Amino acid sequence: DVVMTQSPLSLPVTLGQAASISCRSSKSVAHNNGDTNVNWFHQRPGQSPRRLIYRVSHRYSGVPDRFSGSGSGTDFTLKISRVEAEDVGIYYCMQGAGWPWTFGQGTKVEIK
Amino acid sequence: QVQLVESGGGVVQPGRSLRLSCVVSGFPFSTYGMHWVRQAPGKGLEWVAVIWNDGSQRYYVESVKGRFTISRDNSKDTVYLQMNSLRVEDTAVYYCARWGFFGDIDYWGQGTLVTVSS
Numbered sequence: 001d002v003v004m005t006q007s008p009l010s011l012p013v014t015l016g017q018a019a020s021i022s023c024r025s026s027k028s029v030a031h032n033n034g035d036t037n038v039n040w041f042h043q044r045p046g047q048s049p050r051r052l053i054y055r056v057s058h059r060y061s062g063v064p065d066r067f068s069g070s071g072s073g074t075d076f077t078l079k080i081s082r083v084e085a086e087d088v089g090i091y092y093c094m095q096g097a098g099w100p101w102t103f104g105q106g107t108k109v110e111i112k
Numbered sequence: 113q114v115q116l117v118e119s120g121g122g123v124v125q126p127g128r129s130l131r132l133s134c135v136v137s138g139f140p141f142s143t144y145g146m147h148w149v150r151q152a153p154g155k156g157l158e159w160v161a162v163i164w165n166d167g168s169q170r171y172y173v174e175s176v177k178g179r180f181t182i183s184r185d186n187s188k189d190t191v192y193l194q195m196n197s198l199r200v201e202d203t204a205v206y207y208c209a210r211w212g213f214f215g216d217i218d219y220w221g222q223g224t225l226v227t228v229s230s
Contacts, residue, residue: 001174037215041157048207048223049157054216092157096215099171101147101159 002026002095006104012112019080021107023093028073030097037096040069040078043106044089052091053078085111114138114219116208121224124198132193134208134221142166142186145211148193150204151223158204162211163191176202198228 003026013019023038030036040053051060053069056076066081080087088111093104120132134146148160161172161182170182181194191208205223212218 031215035215039216041217043157048220050220051216051218054212054214054218058214060218090156094157094159094217096217099162100173101162103157103159106156 001100002029002098002102004093004095004102004104006091006093006107009105009107011107011109013080013083013109014112015085016082019083019087019109021078021091021093021109023071023076023078023104025074025076025095028097029095030073036072038069038071038076039094039096040067041092041094042087042089043092047089049092080109083109083111114210116210116219116221118206118208118221118224121206121226123227123229125230126198126200126228128198129194129196130198130226132195132206132208132224132226134191134193136189136191136208136210139210141184141189146182146184146191147209147211147217148182148191149207149209149217149220150202151207152201152204155204160206161193195226198226200228202226203228 005024007022038056041049043049057069068079090106092106115137118134145165147162163170163182179197184191207223208221209217210219
């Protein structure tokens, strides 16, 4: 199975400051067709996860442009350019390249 | 709008069975594959199972193979998760989720809590 390792697991941030979360896969998650199915989700306390990013760097409609994804191969990053209060919660990366799909452990973002 | 509504959770003793249902609306169900993902209390997300849009293929996480079965009824816009031989470690909120067109999960239900306890 592909292991997705996130860091840090806890990320205190100041409102308005940038935040960055790393996600590393234990092996390449690129499909034979060239697509890299790494996705990012945000889960607020007591809520279901919500989609943020698909295929490494594509934002879903309605996701603020302060969120961006990047990376290739086995190293991927989610960045929040200016953290707002509504961004608190847990962020998960996920690979959809091979079965079973696997998630990272989650990174808890909180306001300092 | 897209909606996924799970039901069927509850408290069950170890070794017993439970069937979860997820009724969807707002999109052509037969066009999409569907997943079940679970989250143990205070823990992270764990992918559980997937079924192709036509039911032709299914995959499971190793820990549930032989015990859980994912199925669907496209005439009822419903996906199911039959859970047999339940274990304490199966205790979790179970989410159904839609398999998007980009190798992603694009919509999630609100989840249903399964508690396995004697």
